[in-house]
């Protein structure tokens with residue numbers, strides 16, 4: 001089984017950073033419609049960690065190397081700085097079950 005390039009955990013529910021990022025972006029847009037610059041920052045953060053790897057994203061089929069937990073932690077660190085009031089809610093929605101969060 002392929003493992004995450006950062007935490008070395010086996011990736012059981014592979015969703016790449018760009019697919020997860022899209023789910024986060026639509027949530028963020030709903031929460032902060034007046035701050036489009038946040039979406040740009042999110043996009044940059046996502047591109048930073050788009051590491052290719054041996055895993056294939058179950059949604060878009062692109063190769064990926066970072067597990068969803070590491071990606072979520074990466075975005076959460078940013079959110080804790082930029083949007084501390086939303087950081088807790090973000091973690092509650094996206095860290096428990098990223099696939100569920102995608103479905104809405």
Ligand SMILES: [Zn+2]
Pocket residue numbers: 004005006007008009066067068069070071
């Ligand atoms: Zn990981």
Ligand SMILES: [Zn+2]
Pocket residue numbers: 015016017018019020057058059060061062
């Ligand atoms: Zn994907």
